[in-house]
Amino acid sequence: MRIGVPRALSFYRFHPAWAAFFDRLGVELAVSPPTNRATLEAGLRYAVAETCLPMKLFYGHVRALVGQVDQLLVPSIQRLAPGSTNCARQIGLPDLLRATMPDLPPLVAPDIDLGQEARALLSLVLEMGAPFSRNPLTLRDAVTAAWDAYRAARQAMQEGRLTPADFDRPGKAPPWPPDGIPVAVVGHPYNLYDPFINHQLLVRLARLGVNPLTPERLGPQPGADYWAFEHELVGAARLALERGVRGVIAVVAFGCGPDAVLVDEVRQLCREAGVPMMALVLDEHSGEAGLVTRLEAFVDMLRWRKADG
Amino acid sequence: MTRRVAFPPLGFLSRVAEAYLHALGVETVTPPPTSRRTLDIGVQGSPEMICIPCKLLFGNYVEAAERGATDIVMLGGPGTCRLGYSVAQQARRLQEWGFAVRVHTLDLYHVHRDIFRLTRAFADGRPATELVEPIRFLLALLDLTDALETGVLVARPRERERGAADRAYAAAWERIAALRTREELEEQRDDILGLLDAVGLDEDRPVLRIGLVGDVYTILTPFLNHNLEVQLGRMGVEVRRWFRYTGRVSLPLPDFLRMDRGGRARRAGSRYLKRDVGGFARSTVAEAALMAEGEVDGLIHVAPFNCTPETVAQSALVALQRERGVPVLSLSFDEQTGAAGVMTRLEAFVDMLWSARRRRR
Numbered sequence: 001m002r003i004g005v006p007r008a009l010s011f012y013r014f015h016p017a018w019a020a021f022f023d024r025l026g027v028e029l030a031v032s033p034p035t036n037r038a039t040l041e042a043g044l045r046y047a048v049a050e051t052c053l054p055m056k057l058f059y060g061h062v063r064a065l066v067g068q069v070d071q072l073l074v075p076s077i078q079r080l081a082p083g084s085t086n087c088a089r090q091i092g093l094p095d096l097l098r099a100t101m102p103d104l105p106p107l108v109a110p111d112i113d114l115g116q117e118a119r120a121l122l123s124l125v126l127e128m129g130a131p132f133s134r135n136p137l138t139l140r141d142a143v144t145a146a147w148d149a150y151r152a153a154r155q156a157m158q159e160g161r162l163t164p165a166d167f168d169r170p171g172k173a174p175p176w177p178p179d180g181i182p183v184a185v186v187g188h189p190y191n192l193y194d195p196f197i198n199h200q201l202l203v204r205l206a207r208l209g210v211n212p213l214t215p216e217r218l219g220p221q222p223g224a225d226y227w228a229f230e231h232e233l234v235g236a237a238r239l240a241l242e243r244g245v246r247g248v249i250a251v252v253a254f255g256c257g258p259d260a261v262l263v264d265e266v267r268q269l270c271r272e273a274g275v276p277m278m279a280l281v282l283d284e285h286s287g288e289a290g291l292v293t294r295l296e297a298f299v300d301m302l303r304w305r306k307a308d309g
Numbered sequence: 310m311t312r313r314v315a316f317p318p319l320g321f322l323s324r325v326a327e328a329y330l331h332a333l334g335v336e337t338v339t340p341p342p343t344s345r346r347t348l349d350i351g352v353q354g355s356p357e358m359i360c361i362p363c364k365l366l367f368g369n370y371v372e373a374a375e376r377g378a379t380d381i382v383m384l385g386g387p388g389t390c391r392l393g394y395s396v397a398q399q400a401r402r403l404q405e406w407g408f409a410v411r412v413h414t415l416d417l418y419h420v421h422r423d424i425f426r427l428t429r430a431f432a433d434g435r436p437a438t439e440l441v442e443p444i445r446f447l448l449a450l451l452d453l454t455d456a457l458e459t460g461v462l463v464a465r466p467r468e469r470e471r472g473a474a475d476r477a478y479a480a481a482w483e484r485i486a487a488l489r490t491r492e493e494l495e496e497q498r499d500d501i502l503g504l505l506d507a508v509g510l511d512e513d514r515p516v517l518r519i520g521l522v523g524d525v526y527t528i529l530t531p532f533l534n535h536n537l538e539v540q541l542g543r544m545g546v547e548v549r550r551w552f553r554y555t556g557r558v559s560l561p562l563p564d565f566l567r568m569d570r571g572g573r574a575r576r577a578g579s580r581y582l583k584r585d586v587g588g589f590a591r592s593t594v595a596e597a598a599l600m601a602e603g604e605v606d607g608l609i610h611v612a613p614f615n616c617t618p619e620t621v622a623q624s625a626l627v628a629l630q631r632e633r634g635v636p637v638l639s640l641s642f643d644e645q646t647g648a649a650g651v652m653t654r655l656e657a658f659v660d661m662l663w664s665a666r667r668r669r670r
Binding site for chain 1: 358359360390391393394395584586588618624625627628631
């Protein structure tokens, strides 16, 4: 039994938890290879034109797994707290996929809704684990292992020992310059840690002498969320500004519903704090040269401000 | 200062809302119809990448405030879509721009609850017993306007004299706007609907039936959809909107036991979109799936460009088209959409549906 995991969307947040969970159940996970041109082209064949680039890449990663695995892990992430909501595409992800591709293997598609009571979560785990183990103790063990792995990964990321890009091959130390200009780079992890989607943004920043402080490196972020992952932009920007970063870069995908409004909140926070802010909007047409020019200009500007001030 | 309430322009819904507020004895302010100016204001006051309904609604609120509204009913509510979040941003921006208005959110996921809540707020302490009659008036109004809205969509493609149906429709609305009580409404109901019945129709004329599904704001805003329903009517198409306002109250039964249209639609649609992803996406897909069971020749799906829930619906409709063989035309609208481009696509789609129907014979 092999379950395929598309290297997209929630992979960059929850993979350590899934890996531990299925490991305890004796199920092998297969992660699709890193994004490349072919991933995008495969995705574009299936996605509706208007959807966002991360979704298109998600489809591409699914195509890389179809035929290679027995089942596909496609969670529907709904709410992380009562009264919040998530992007429509992430809620409807399994439905979207089934509607788009007729030749899919069976889906493992749990509805992750942390806005519900504990009892609902319990039945979710039992239902999801049922095909693999009927023993509730094994399942409890698997859930505990998943939580522990998740917390350990968050801790490792905060300490700079791990990035979401390396979730399935740990041990690589990310090369951030510790004395670089501290700049908050806020956004969802699938936009920050997929070097294809953002033209190696983090590496380029490091080369320009910037210490990019991502939400994962900043640690737990404050604030109640309306959107499930609002904290990755607004909360992270607020926290970083409190810690005295010299600039903020918000990385968002074109066509992202929540981010369209969240970028404005980040801009507002930066204006109030008097800190320079740049929004990078990613789509399949964004060229590398344009990005490099904007990054260089932004970093130059930060240096001049320091020289003046 | 007396309270003057404004409701954003939303086709027949805003007219019903105003008639209802008048029946409650509340003064209203009618914002100007959505226009180029509304859009310019909205663009200035909204995040760049937000969808056009959010922008237009903000423009509507500003124009209402300019006309002297003291209270504005804003559309939103958590979980709906970006509107749920935008509504707070919009309220803040109105204050920043110096409009001292009270804002009231109408939660689109809890319309019935919020109608009652807003009624209580606007009734200024009158006892609940005095509100029963206005609410019954509101229900009767919705029932009447539903009949009228459906009637004009049926009459338009069949009218003998071009524009006759729309003239009768406008005349009917003048009568409805003057209604104040349920007794008046019941007395005049037949007369008002009779205006539409008096339009000369060619009953033998063959017409196409197209189901119109998608975002409600887009369907109800001719400025945004380039007068889609009227244009289709003139091409000989009977449009069936996916939503109606009466008959939506059903017993709280699980889906598989519900025999009403909503329940049957939910069952038909769950194959294509099972989860509620916000906005109107699930209802859109459910109604589309039911209409695809032989009720219509084709479906037109409209959405604002970049509407997140409706892009999910769009994918589900692709599957519906593939499995049921029902032709689907997806149109997305934003400030850059040109009328000529829309017309060309509509004409091509209608031609295609005619030839498909001829082939079936």
